Amino acid sequence: MKPLTNNLELHTAAxxxxxxxxxxxxxxxxxxxxxxxxxxxxxxxxxWFMRENCSFWLETSK
Known part of the structure; x- marks a missing residue:
């Protein structure tokens, strides 16, 4: 899994x-x-998940 740490990464994943x-x-x-x-x-x-409390991870294939 890869962490999504900024707005660009979250919007790209979306x-x-x-x-x-x-x-x-x-x-x-x-x-x-x-x-x-x-x-x-x-x-x-x-x-809804609060950004302050949660981390978001991109599911990567093996």
């Missing part, structure tokens, strides 16, 4: 409809395609 994993610390709490992005949060499917 535009390319890439599968994203959402983690708090090392625990996966969500997974899916980004449907919306704000300064404070990222929406994956129907759920």
């Amino acid at each position: 535009a390319n409809r890439k599968e994203i994993a959402v983690l708090i610390r090392k625990e996966r709490i969500g997974k899916g395609v980004i449907t919306d992005i704000t300064e404070a949060s990222v929406k994956i499917g129907d759920e």
Whole structure:
């Protein structure tokens, strides 16, 4: 997995409809395609995740 650490990476993943994993610390709490992005949060499917509390990771194929 590759971390998405800035707006450009998040918007690129959203535009390319890439599968994203959402983690708090090392625990996966969500997974899916980004449907919306704000300064404070990222929406994956129907759920919003706070950018301050979560990390977002691009699922990479092996």
